[in-house]
Amino acid sequence: MNEFLEGGDPKQVALVKSIFLQFERDPVIATSPEIYDLTHEEKRELTARKIARLAQYLEKDTPEVWNMRWHLLNTFDPQLSTRINNNLGLFHNCVRGNGTLKQYHYWTVTQGSAKIKGICGSFGMTELAHGSNVAGLETTATFDAETDEFIVNTPHIGATKWWIGGAAHTATHIAAYARLIVRGVDHGVKIFVVPLRDANHDVMPGVSLGDVGAKMGRNGIDNGWIQFSNVHIPRGNMLSKYDKVDRDGTVHNAPLAQLAYSxxxxxxxxxxxxxxxxxxxxxxxxxxxxxxxxxxxxxxxxxxxxxxxxxxxxxxxxxxxxxxxxxxxxxxxxxxxxxxxxxxxxxxxxxxxxxxxxxxxxxxxxxxxxxxxxxxxxxxxxxxxxxxxxxxxxxxxxxxxxxxxxxxxxxxxxxxxxxxxxxxxxxxxxxxxxxxxxxxxxxxxxxxxxxxxxxxxxxxxxxxxxxxxxxxxxxxxxxxxxxxxxxxxxxxxxxxxxxxxxxxxxxxxxxxxxxxxxxxxxxxxxxxxxxxxxxxxxxxxxxxxxxxxxxxxxxxxxxxxxxxxxxxxxxxxxxxxxxxxxxxxxxxxxxAFMIPDFVINSSLGSYDGNIYDNYFSIVKRQNDPSRTKAPYSEAILEKMLNRKDLNVRERNERSKEVLRLLGTGIE
Amino acid sequence: MNEFLEGGDPKQVALVKSIFLQFERDPVIATSPEIYDLTHEEKRELTARKIARLAQYLEKDTPEVWNMRWHLLNTFDPQLSTRINNNLGLFHNCVRGNGTLKQYHYWTVTQGSAKIKGICGSFGMTELAHGSNVAGLETTATFDAETDEFIVNTPHIGATKWWIGGAAHTATHIAAYARLIVRGVDHGVKIFVVPLRDANHDVMPGVSLGDVGAKMGRNGIDNGWIQFSNVHIPRGNMLSKYDKVDRDGTVHNAPLAQLAYSxxxxxxxxxxxxxxxxxxxxxxxxxxxxxxxxxxxxxxxxxxxxxxxxxxxxxxxxxxxxxxxxxxxxxxxxxxxxxxxxxxxxxxxxxxxxxxxxxxxxxxxxxxxxxxxxxxxxxxxxxxxxxxxxxxxxxxxxxxxxxxxxxxxxxxxxxxxxxxxxxxxxxxxxxxxxxxxxxxxxxxxxxxxxxxxxxxxxxxxxxxxxxxxxxxxxxxxxxxxxxxxxxxxxxxxxxxxxxxxxxxxxxxxxxxxxxxxxxxxxxxxxxxxxxxxxxxxxxxxxxxxxxxxxxxxxxxxxxxxxxxxxxxxxxxxxxxxxxxxxxxxxxxxxxAFMIPDFVINSSLGSYDGNIYDNYFSIVKRQNDPSRTKAPYSEAILEKMLNRKDLNVRERNERSKEVLRLLGTGIE
CATH class of the missing domain: 1.20.140.10 (Butyryl-CoA Dehydrogenase, subunit A, domain 3)
Incomplete structure (x- = not known):
């Protein structure tokens, strides 16, 4: 039956099993109930640690193995797989789909993003005021014929790049969607590779960025916002498989524009x-x-x-x-x-x-x-x-x-x-x-x-x-x-x-x-x-x-x-x-789904079916029963329960005697 | 229109407005976007602090005002209202519905739980293996004619009281659902007030308890588990409006059993x-x-x-x-x-x-x-x-x-x-x-x-x-x-x-x-x-x-x-x-819903409709943009990106020369 589930291919079954086994034994990658008690900060750090570990697998894997590895990560640690995917999925597919082969080779192989080495990319489409409507994006990339560069700008708060995965702390480059402006003419939204951080991991001048903060889920991902203020990038940083700007500013439009969104x-x-x-x-x-x-x-x-x-x-x-x-x-x-x-x-x-x-x-x-x-x-x-x-x-x-x-x-x-x-x-x-x-x-x-x-x-x-x-x-x-x-x-x-x-x-x-x-x-x-x-x-x-x-x-x-x-x-x-x-x-x-317990990662769903013992032992492991008082018990709870009577705390100012004394109006 | 929404009663409208205004100006009670970044521990502590504050309102409120106050809390801080409700709602209603008037007066007024003063109750129905099926609960309260006491026991792990709100840190007493056993006869599930913590807030002997830990939501509530091991309580601690055990062990059954679940x-x-x-x-x-x-x-x-x-x-x-x-x-x-x-x-x-x-x-x-x-x-x-x-x-x-x-x-x-x-x-x-x-x-x-x-x-x-x-x-x-x-x-x-x-x-x-x-x-x-x-x-x-x-x-x-x-x-x-x-x-x-901004507590829903400015300023307030590097950036991210080439890290053991050298089999 599991062969049917894996596309009818026994090789896939073997691959799934072997990857799960590697992960199960990998002390950095395997998940445990502890993740359910981590703070946002701890999730971020653990996820980064796992990425560094996965980069080692990445250097050895074939694309097919890596692809399966990534999908399996999705099942038990989606914040991890997404954070990696900002670079290996979104950034790469974007450069591959919109850049020339040279550009693709340069950014992924020469510069190393394909192995998360040297650089790490991210995908810069959405803006604070623009999500689904890509054609309405407002970041600009203006061609400067003098320097042969584009000047990237965020014209106002609504055009702030938003939700950019990895922008807060991880990414060194972004594939930024921006309006191409040449000689005052708006040629629509194109894509530009813009460096965010230098080789010392310091943020580039002209780039302002920050953390978009807490999310409903996937808090291990460092989504960020970015604003560009006159950031200069070379002309060749525009992805030019279908759109090109010549040295003299001539714009060549996409003959196969449909492919741009592939x-x-x-x-x-x-x-x-x-x-x-x-x-x-x-x-x-x-x-x-x-x-x-x-x-x-x-x-x-x-x-x-x-x-x-x-x-x-x-x-x-x-x-x-x-x-x-x-x-x-x-x-x-x-x-x-x-x-x-x-x-x-x-x-x-x-x-x-x-x-x-x-x-x-x-x-x-x-x-x-x-x-x-x-x-x-x-x-x-x-x-x-x-x-x-x-x-x-x-x-x-x-x-x-x-x-x-x-x-x-x-x-x-x-x-x-x-x-x-x-x-x-x-x-x-x-x-x-x-x-x-x-x-x-x-x-x-x-x-x-x-x-x-x-x-x-x-x-x-x-x-x-x-x-x-x-x-x-x-x-x-x-x-x-x-x-x-x-x-x-x-x-x-x-x-x-x-x-x-x-x-x-x-x-x-x-x-x-x-x-x-x-x-x-x-x-x-x-x-x-x-x-x-x-x-x-x-x-x-x-x-x-x-x-x-x-x-x-x-x-x-x-x-x-x-x-x-x-x-x-x-x-x-x-x-x-x-x-x-x-x-x-x-x-x-x-x-038949062949899901190991560390992937299930649930007090209720282990293979052995021993619900209550598993559940209770996880609860006790995560919440030490010898801690019968909370750190704030004395300062808040005991103080509240043992507080003095209301009339005492009110200094007896509402006692019958006082009310009579002050309320009669007679001197 | 808001009069229609508030039951057609202008007094309710005024009441809602005045409570919201008090809360808005109360620095302990009012919520802000900060709550979305708190850890579980911080939520627990803040919620306790708010309860201590609310106990002061409680001492002054009429029942009607308190009831509305509680419902309004539900709208913007449900973990707070629930944690209070363990005592003021569940415990009180249970004692009121199942206890004599004397019992009700004793626990709520004499002992003070009605003002969360002296004692604080909780509601002990569910067990690890039993939720909806109350009749199937397994905790026992066995009558001991010699001492005129009940002896409360948790016979096995499945009968562990579970999800008990306040049990982990707050509650001093519990209204425990347990099977009444007299002379070996099981008389079904009755309710008993069992002390958990003494006046020093120390856990009573025979009582084992702990925190059930992280939840999908409402982490400000200290839900706990409890196990009883031969805990003796006086006969009068059984709630006896409908069910009674006489000094000699004679059991009187409920003439109006339907009321017990009210x-x-x-x-x-x-x-x-x-x-x-x-x-x-x-x-x-x-x-x-x-x-x-x-x-x-x-x-x-x-x-x-x-x-x-x-x-x-x-x-x-x-x-x-x-x-x-x-x-x-x-x-x-x-x-x-x-x-x-x-x-x-x-x-x-x-x-x-x-x-x-x-x-x-x-x-x-x-x-x-x-x-x-x-x-x-x-x-x-x-x-x-x-x-x-x-x-x-x-x-x-x-x-x-x-x-x-x-x-x-x-x-x-x-x-x-x-x-x-x-x-x-x-x-x-x-x-x-x-x-x-x-x-x-x-x-x-x-x-x-x-x-x-x-x-x-x-x-x-x-x-x-x-x-x-x-x-x-x-x-x-x-x-x-x-x-x-x-x-x-x-x-x-x-x-x-x-x-x-x-x-x-x-x-x-x-x-x-x-x-x-x-x-x-x-x-x-x-x-x-x-x-x-x-x-x-x-x-x-x-x-x-x-x-x-x-x-x-x-x-x-x-x-x-x-x-x-x-x-x-x-x-x-x-x-x-x-x-x-x-x-x-x-x-x-x-x-017309009259919801103040602190209750809305959303970057997207303020009354002024100024979405993007509000949102961006909250994000920046909660995530300082001057922190461009994470605490782990150098140790994990930079180390990963600047790692040496694979062949160097593998000590060149897979270089062509070495492979030829070791792979030929010729000495």
Missing amino acids: ALLTGRVGMVYDCFRYGSRFITIALRYAVGRRQFGHSPDGEEQLLNYPLHQNRLLPYLAAVYAMSATGYKMKSYLKGIIDTLDTSVKTGNTKKIGGALTEMKTLFVISASLKSTCTWLTASLIDECRQACGGHGYSSYSGFGTGYTDWAVQCTWEGDNNVLAMSAGKSVIQNLQKVLKGKSLMGEFAYLNSYSVAASSPVLNGSIDNLQNLLSAYQTLVARLSGHANEILEENKNSWESISVHQVSISKVFAHTYVLGTFIKRISSVSDAALSEQLTNLAKLYALSTLNQYSSLFLQYNVISGSALAEVQSQVGMLNARVRPQVVGLTD | ALLTGRVGMVYDCFRYGSRFITIALRYAVGRRQFGHSPDGEEQLLNYPLHQNRLLPYLAAVYAMSATGYKMKSYLKGIIDTLDTSVKTGNTKKIGGALTEMKTLFVISASLKSTCTWLTASLIDECRQACGGHGYSSYSGFGTGYTDWAVQCTWEGDNNVLAMSAGKSVIQNLQKVLKGKSLMGEFAYLNSYSVAASSPVLNGSIDNLQNLLSAYQTLVARLSGHANEILEENKNSWESISVHQVSISKVFAHTYVLGTFIKRISSVSDAALSEQLTNLAKLYALSTLNQYSSLFLQYNVISGSALAEVQSQVGMLNARVRPQVVGLTD
Whole structure:
């Protein structure tokens, strides 16, 4: 089963195991419950220490191994992986995507950022007043023909670079998004490598920076703000794969501008994979607790296992199925992107414009799919963590359960790398635009092909008593995407093409589209499994995922007449039956994730299932019971409890005698 | 408008204002952004300091003023209010509800816990292995006839008292839930006052206790664990309003056992009120940000205000409407409970058994309603905070926005005072049981009366084009409650009365029941508003609440044929129109909450709307920009970046020469 989870590749299984083993034995990298008691300052320092350690692995790893290493870090120490990613992910992808090969080689190899040696980069897009709207950024880079330099400036507080990962303490350079100004003309937002700190790690003159401070989660990352005041950088520091400024100030604009944002794709695509990994950790904790915990009921040996309650099954098992489903899509997305980038690289090198065009079309499709998947899957994973916490009752609220940090670390995934609502709107819009092509008689290829069968007239229920077949279910999802898009398109036309009038619909379309994609990918992967027993288990999970998600979106399925009311009742009862069918396999299905205890890092979710002993010993280790008084007990608590009576403290000024004495008015 | 929000009572408005003003000027109580950077230890100490300060207010306040003071604390410093509540709420209500008047007077007045003077109580119900199932608790209190004492014991690790608020450092006594054992017979769970610390604040012999450590939120509370090892307490320490043990060991059982759990009601009932207050704080922050923040678009003065986007309106304005709706129910619940308790107190005193019976019936009803409301409204408020945070984009993730702490502090509300799912199941069950009475021909009174009109046959859509009328909407909600219960009851009968088979339905019923109740209460309150302009604004909010909630639960409304598919489309478009209608009033509607800036305590939500300046100055105040290097910069970061080349660090042992030298095998 774990082979299935790891993209069906035994090599991946071996790789995951070997990296986890290295990390488990590495005293700097392995996590323990202690991290739940660290202060922000301590988190920062520990994370820096881990980065220095990881830099040693980095010098030896192949890119493939490092990539997996990084994704696995994401599962148990996301502040660490993010802090590294500012340089190795965002900075590198940005320079690779927007710089020439020379520039890429210079900054990463010659200067050493690829090994976090010599320099360390960061990614400087967002500003205090500008997040999602990249075209509206206000930092300027003005070409100075005299010195052959750009002069970088922050014109006002709103243009302060904000949230820049590593800016507060770590980064030496930043890939800064800034408006290119040449001879007074604004050429739009381009990217410039700007040094922040010199080789002594001292901040450069003209650069003001600071720490943006405490965050909801991931406090191990030193996010910062930066203001530039007449900072001069050489002309060659502008990333010039597509945009160039000549010595004389002539500006060459991007022939392939679409590629400029490709830097954003890598992060977004990898996040589906992280949803699978991160989700697998928390569903494992909640399910192990639900097996170990007993409550109410009348089982022969006392109370009943939580997981034997249908409601509890219904709260958790659909998420287990979703994690399995996301594993297939996570691996697929990674290879999808790799294929496109490889094609692009070779075809750009050979100047094959037809191939470039094909790859660009593919990239556009991936842009839509990944926007839809990123938003839908990160939301799903946030809900999963929260539901898993609640399913562990009060103990889920203990930091040592892992859920608190798990949730607060995760929450930002719904916002960065493209705000989920903005991404969903954009993906939904693309789906509608594809449907518009169908309505104009065009036949679509690839991932949108199922829209071809959309017909305005057809509106009879698709699912009516045939819900036990995965292909039927998939086509129900596809029909819903088409009908929902068709309906949104009608409203759009009624409202003079105002996309704002259907923004709510766009988000819904994106969500259903994403689930359709995940389901389709899952079904396809299952069809390649030859082991009959395995295939049966996976088919149950796929059905559970399909039907429980259908139930979650049943309002749309009903409203667009994809399912009848009676069939929906059948769906709901079928979900209950599938829960019961999956229940006995829960231990095997969670063990298949192969997550070592140090990654689980939860008082409630260890492999041995010994909840209460583990929990109590962690609590005692982290909070010495011999300290029965707090440092402030005497000064505050005892002083309060043993304070004198109120009348004494008021100097008896409100005693009856005094009140009479002063209140009579008679001398 | 603020009069409407404060229960329609100008005295409450004045009270809220005067308390907020006192707190704002009180240097110990007022909060500031600094709290977002405190360590757990610092939070503990600051909270203790605030309690000592509040004890002074407590000595002077009337119960009514103190009650409001406490609720207002909940809005901006929930760890503080909870830590106080362990004593003044849970301990006191427990002693009042289960002890004789003598006992109540002794512990609260004579010993002083009512003023947190002399002693300080805590509430000892949950155990490590037992939360919701009170009847399953395992701590024992064994009567020792020889000494006329109870001997309290923790038989094993699972029976360790857990989560006990104040146990780690503050509390001197605990109201401990334990099994009463007399002459070897287990008489079930009773309550005993057990001293934990002596007057020197030293832990008593036989008592082992410790800190349960870090939590997801509310770390200012010193929750602890306790184990008892042969702790002797006098017989009179058993709370004996209903249960008594005579000197000779004769046990008198509770004639009114239902009352024993009434201690739990006060907390639960007050939580609806807290949903209103807490929700109002976070919706205000998000809406002020949405007014101040501009993004994309083509408004004349640059980018568009976020709140002018229909999607953004749709994310936030229904929550604004829900907060208004919850204000009405919050105030109603408080007076509802007060009425019952007053009746009970006088009728118990006078021995009026008929009146006692009536009050008990009312209390049962309130039990159901409050269980349903507590779970539904706390979930709603959790979603509200999370959506508000996401609606503030990346800046919502900054601790200084207040959302992170706001969410993590709130999250436990869905778990304690009765786990939301357990409460919802229980409330849903009661609704079904009431419907069963109707099916048997009985006519219901009071809050369940609308179930009387349920008919198995009737199944035509109730709402069909008449969605602009609040009474129609209310009756649609009521019909849904009835039909859903009717359907669940059918499944129940098919499954041989196995309630587990319909647990998922029970939760749904509870949610819809709660919204029906909130809507009904809101409508009734609005009908008493004479100002026409005010009434119109409130009516729009009520419609927005009713229709957006209907849309959220539209799957059920469709499935049970309460609404037709075409009417639902109309609902969705109506929600958009109502959003647009409420939009211009947003500033007034949020200002009406009268929340001072120190309570808002957010970089994004100050009254002056000056987002970026406020935010930047908080960030700089909390993170001194002159500290450009971290304490660990040199030792870790610079050392890493300036490390020697790998081959040097490997002592050239992998150089070509060495590899050739050692690898040839030739001597």
